[in-house]
Amino acid sequence: MHFTLFVDGYFCNPFDATCYIALEEKHQTFSTARALLRDGQGFPAAMHARTPIARVPALAHGDFWLTESMAIAEYLEDILPPPEYPPLFPADPRERARARQVMAWLRFDLRTLREERPWWVTVYPASPVEPLSRQAEREATELLDVIARLAQAGALATWNIAHVDLALALYRLTRTEVVLPPAAQRLLDDNLARPSVKSYVEHPRPPNPPP
Secondary structure, eight states: EEEEEEETTTOOHHHHHHHHHHHHHHHHHEEEEEEEEGTTTOHHHHTTTTTOOHHHEEEEETEEESSSSSHHHHHHHSSTTTSSSOOSSSHHHHHHHHHHHHHHHHHHHHHHHHSSSSSSHHSSSSSSOOOOOOHHHHHHHHHHHHHHHHHHHTTTTSSSSHHHHHHHHHHGGGGOOOOOOHHHHHHHHHHTTHHHHHHHHHHOOOOOOOO
């Protein structure tokens, strides 16, 4: 089977990354199509008719189109199930629910941190950044606290796709003076060392950051 993943044209969207990495982890052949949304082109008109929620990332699998990164990751898990394919989510229902909880939290919280450290600053490191505001510092601390609690509970012992989302959120802090605690640094290092994650982080990009 073949997939096409429509992504932000600068390859610096962590939710695109979730889908890209999920396909890599499942050892799937796929192509990427860039949508330069930040250049003012908007979501391609032809794609509006194919998916009811028009945004990237968008996955095309035959005549089926799907958006929203969590939905895409879960769809891939359903159609490429373990043990034939490597798992993205824990098998245990409670652990699986915890992974989904973490992924949802990262998508709907930490808004100030995301605004002040958009993910593109991690892959365009020459761009200057301002110090974090107090609210962003509080959110960074909250992120580290969540990771510490997950580590203490043993929820980081076996990899799942939620760990990628956590690591990419941590990656924002590499452009600050925040010193990562051992558990957070280990989580970041372990994920950045995965071939699937390296493939996205090191993907060719336009020479200049998004406007």
